[in-house]
Amino acid sequence: MKTNKVLRKQIFEIIKNQIELNNPPETRQTYDRLKGIGFSDLEVKKLIGQCVAVELFHVFKHKQPFDEKRFVSNLNKLPEEPFDD
Numbered sequence: 001m002k003t004n005k006v007l008r009k010q011i012f013e014i015i016k017n018q019i020e021l022n023n024p025p026e027t028r029q030t031y032d033r034l035k036g037i038g039f040s041d042l043e044v045k046k047l048i049g050q051c052v053a054v055e056l057f058h059v060f061k062h063k064q065p066f067d068e069k070r071f072v073s074n075l076n077k078l079p080e081e082p083f084d085d
Contacts, residue, residue, distance in 0.1 A: 011049040011056075024068060030075040039079070051075050051082045 018027040027048060034044040051074040057063045074082030 002012050008049070011052050012045055014052050015045055015048050024072060026072045030078055031070070034078060047078045048075065054082045 003031075015027065015031075018024065019031060022028055031044055034047060035041070039047070051071055054074060055066055055071050059066060060075060077083075
């Protein structure tokens, strides 16, 4: 699948903001956990980005608010791919 560079940049910006603001703290914890088991910075951002994309999909496609519980659950499952529980 061809990567949309603009969307990828925006998702990486969301991840950066979540880490810097420690909101939610699970984003930083997940980043540190995955780096600690050997994933590169880019690999970690791509994995966390999948979780962000799931939430963006629900916000825009289904007009649902951001679901922090689902987001954190998906973060905790990484490096397994996130699902729409």
